[in-house]
Amino acid sequence: EVQLVDSGGTVVQPGGSLRLSCAASGFNFDDYTIHWVRQAPGKGLEWVSLIGWDTVSAYYADSVKGRFTISRDQNKDSVYLHMNSLRIEDTGVYYCVKDKTLLMTWSGFDYWGQGTLVTVSS
Amino acid sequence: DIVMTQTPLSLPVTPGQPASISCKSNQSLLYSDGKTYLYWYLQKAGQSPQLLIHEASNRFSGVSDRFSGSGSETDFTLKISRVEAEDVGLYYCMQGKQLPLTFGGGTRVDIK
Numbered sequence: 001e002v003q004l005v006d007s008g009g010t011v012v013q014p015g016g017s018l019r020l021s022c023a024a025s026g027f028n029f030d031d032y033t034i035h036w037v038r039q040a041p042g043k044g045l046e047w048v049s050l051i052g053w054d055t056v057s058a059y060y061a062d063s064v065k066g067r068f069t070i071s072r073d074q075n076k077d078s079v080y081l082h083m084n085s086l087r088i089e090d091t092g093v094y095y096c097v098k099d100k101t102l103l104m105t106w107s108g109f110d111y112w113g114q115g116t117l118v119t120v121s122s
Numbered sequence: 123d124i125v126m127t128q129t130p131l132s133l134p135v136t137p138g139q140p141a142s143i144s145c146k147s148n149q150s151l152l153y154s155d156g157k158t159y160l161y162w163y164l165q166k167a168g169q170s171p172q173l174l175i176h177e178a179s180n181r182f183s184g185v186s187d188r189f190s191g192s193g194s195e196t197d198f199t200l201k202i203s204r205v206e207a208e209d210v211g212l213y214y215c216m217q218g219k220q221l222p223l224t225f226g227g228g229t230r231v232d233i234k
Contacts, residue, residue, distance in 0.1 A: 035223075045163075045171065045214055047223040061222050095170055108161035108218035110182065112170040 002026040002111045006096045009116030012086055020081040020116060022096030029077040033057075033099035033106055036070065036081050039115075040092040048094070051079060052105045059106075064090075086120045093117050124149050124217050128226035134234045141202040143229045145215035150195045151178070159218035162191055162200045165228075166211040174213075175200065207233055 008020040022034065036048040049060045049070045058070050069082040079096060096113040099106060125148045135141045151160045162175040173182045175191035178198060188203045202209055210233055215226040 044228050045165075045216075045225045047225075050221075059221050100173070100176060106218060106221065106223065107159055108173070108176055108216060108223075109163075110173050110176070112172070115170055 002098065004096045004098060004111055004113035006094065006113035006116040009094060009118045011119045011121060013122055014086060014088055014120055016086050016120070018083045018086065018118060020083065020094055020096075020118070022079040022081075022113060024077045024079070024096075024098070027098070030074055031102050033104065034072065034079040035097045035099060035106075035109060036079075037095045037097050037109070037112075038090075038092045038118075039095070040089070043092070049081065050099070050106055053099075053103055054105075057105050083118070086118075088120050091118060091120045123222055124151075124220055124224050126215055126217055126224050126226040128213075128215055128229050130229060131227070133229055133231045135202075135205040135231060136234050137207060138204050141205050141209075141231060143200045143213055143215075143231075145193075145198045145200070145226050147196045147198075147217055149220075151198075151217050151219045152195055153219055158194060160191075160193070160198050161216045161218060162189075163214045163216065164209075164211050165214065169211075171214065202231075205231070205233075 005023045035050040051070045067085045072079045093115040095115045097109040098111040100110040101107040158178040160178040163171040165171040179191045213229045
């Protein structure tokens, strides 16, 4: 059974930093791109970032470029989202999401984590 | 960026009746590999989104055959043949062809 367990969300002040974690299981982690998608309170879905199965390809939404860094640990089947210079508008639920297609840098998503809530507030 | 537009915003439905949601993109979602990178998700209240349809018309594993996807290039439709109470929630389309990956604004389906 595919599982993605997100963690690390908390309350942080504007300008602060945070690291989100995603622990994956139930599939061959090395062969799939992993994404982060966020949802502001009461709003729709926004793609944030991806890290490719090749561990090298990393892409970001313009809204987070230069502030967020994505990484993965193939030994721990885990992905991390390092978030710096946090803004109030970064508040929301962050989902770790598995790409559907084997050995593709991106396509669509098939499995989602349960989400972790990040609140940026003074 | 590829802009995804869903209609309607809200869709009240009667149990047992069909329902249909439209999704339009401002660029073709047909890729050079012959696949169309359009996906449909359902987000039930308090839950993570779940995949219903991939590559425009392929039902995901375990998804009821009451759900079907159709369309090509820039115009797509999700159909529910007979709505059940468990189908209520927010439906999103998403394009997976080009970065940034983008979603439609969502369609809220609820029971009349």
